[in-house]
Amino acid sequence: MADDTPQVTPEGASRCSGSLWCGAATILVLATVLAFTTNSLRPSHSIHLGRDYFNENPAVETDNGSESEVSGNGTEPDSGDPPMVEPDDGIQRLSFEEARDNFYSGEDEFEATGESIYLFVDARERDLYEERHIPGAVWLYHYESEQLIDDLRPELEMAFFVIVYCNGGDCEDSLHLAADLSSLYGIPTENIYVFEGGLNEWVDNEMPVVSGSERR
Amino acid sequence: MELVRKLDATGVPLLLARIIVGFTFLYYGAEKIGDPIPFLKSLKGYDVLPLHPSWVINSLAVVLPWVEVMCAAALLSGIQLRSAALLTTVMLAVFTPLILNLGLSLVGTEVAFESLCDVVADCGCGSGKVRICPKLASNCGLLALSLWALLSRATRFRGGLGG
Numbered sequence: 021m022a023d024d025t026p027q028v029t030p031e032g033a034s035r036c037s038g039s040l041w042c043g044a045a046t047i048l049v050l051a052t053v054l055a056f057t058t059n060s061l062r063p064s065h066s067i068h069l070g071r072d073y074f075n076e077n078p079a080v081e082t083d084n085g086s087e088s089e090v091s092g093n094g095t096e097p098d099s100g101d102p103p104m105v106e107p108d109d110g111i112q113r114l115s116f117e118e119a120r121d122n123f124y125s126g127e128d129e130f131e132a133t134g135e136s137i138y139l140f141v142d143a144r145e146r147d148l149y150e151e152r153h154i155p156g157a158v159w160l161y162h163y164e165s166e167q168l169i170d171d172l173r174p175e176l177e178m179a180f181f182v183i184v185y186c187n188g189g190d191c192e193d194s195l196h197l198a199a200d201l202s203s204l205y206g207i208p209t210e211n212i213y214v215f216e217g218g219l220n221e222w223v224d225n226e227m228p229v230v231s232g233s234e235r236r
Numbered sequence: 237m238e239l240v241r242k243l244d245a246t247g248v249p250l251l252l253a254r255i256i257v258g259f260t261f262l263y264y265g266a267e268k269i270g271d272p273i274p275f276l277k278s279l280k281g282y283d284v285l286p287l288h289p290s291w292v293i294n295s296l297a298v299v300l301p302w303v304e305v306m307c308a309a310a311l312l313s314g315i316q317l318r319s320a321a322l323l324t325t326v327m328l329a330v331f332t333p334l335i336l337n338l339g340l341s342l343v344g345t346e347v348a349f350e351s352l353c354d355v356v357a358d359c360g361c362g363s364g365k366v367r368i369c370p371k372l373a374s375n376c377g378l379l380a381l382s383l384w385a386l387l388s389r390a391t392r393f394r395g396g397l398g399g
Contacts, residue, residue: 043319055302
């Protein structure tokens with residue numbers, strides 16, 4: 021193994037090319053340079069190194085203006101009364117029945133007025149959204165939300181019930197997006213809900229879905 | 237041991253190790269580079285890396301796939317062959333127990349997951365959701381081949397694949 025010891029002298033520099041450890045270090049350095057360069061240049065699917073993608077705690081303004089995490093049973097919304105399912109991390113959950121009732125209320129309102137205070141938000145990848153999504157749902161992929169949020173912000177701010185979902189099961193993207201909507205994008209925490217059963221539970225209950233990039 | 241030495245001296249096991257490990261790492265590395273987000277989620281799913289500061293896990297998700305591809309290129313070209321074998325051995329030695337741990341943690345979480353070999357999960361290997369048992373077996377095979385490439389004293393098939 022003595023031959024594998026990295027040499028730092030000019031004489032040893034040429035020997036580094038045959039060294040086990042120098043070779044490994046060279047591969048790691050090259051890979052790192054290539055990785056960060058391509059990550060910074062690619063137009064999509066890039067990872068923002070400083071962003072917390074797994075944010076779980078929404079922040080709200082307290083009475084004295086400072087930010088704090090929501091705790092306890094959350095906050096009752098101003099309009100309507102969608103029941104909440106024992107949130108313990110400050111994120112309000114909706115059961116399937118509650119999501120279904122909100123969906124029908126939203127559809128009725130949309131048919132009558134062309135607008136709705138209920139907004140379903142699909143946190144999944146684009147191809148999954150286009151494969152099938154809840155009618156009326158907007159696409160806001162959690163991992164590219166920084167690029168997508170500006171176009172959707174007016175609707176998100178108008179809605180009283182922003183209902184975020186992903187596939188359900190072990191999918192956590194809806195929870196992370198809900199936390200980001202509150203803490204990063206300033207959507208009022210009390211208006212944000214997560215439908216944890218997600219699209220799988222929605223489909224299992226034979227609820228309507230639509231395909232393609234159009235919302236309805 | 238003599239038989240192993242003679243077998244090694246033919247260079248054929250080294251060549252096979254380079255081809256199998258090289259193309260496997262090339263394929264899985266390229267898949268992850270194409271879309272690093274599922275790999276980032278899998279890294280989080282292993283529950284061993286700190287989520288804060290976030291640049292640690294984010295950087296690993298960006299860099300590790302490129303390490304895989306660079307190792308694959310080195311194994312297939314013969315340039316820095318042993319160094320690449322060292323890195324693939326380390327990666328497999330780290331990730332295989334993590335996959336086992338992930339599989340064990342999922343046993344009983346769903347009706348279908350009665351035992352380890354029933355568990356289907358995304359291990360972040362670049363192949364989506366897979367059965368954990370075959371994945372562990374394949375990783376152990378790759379680990380053995382990587383070790384062979386690292387420790388082999390064969391002089392044949394050490395350079396470019398044609399030589």
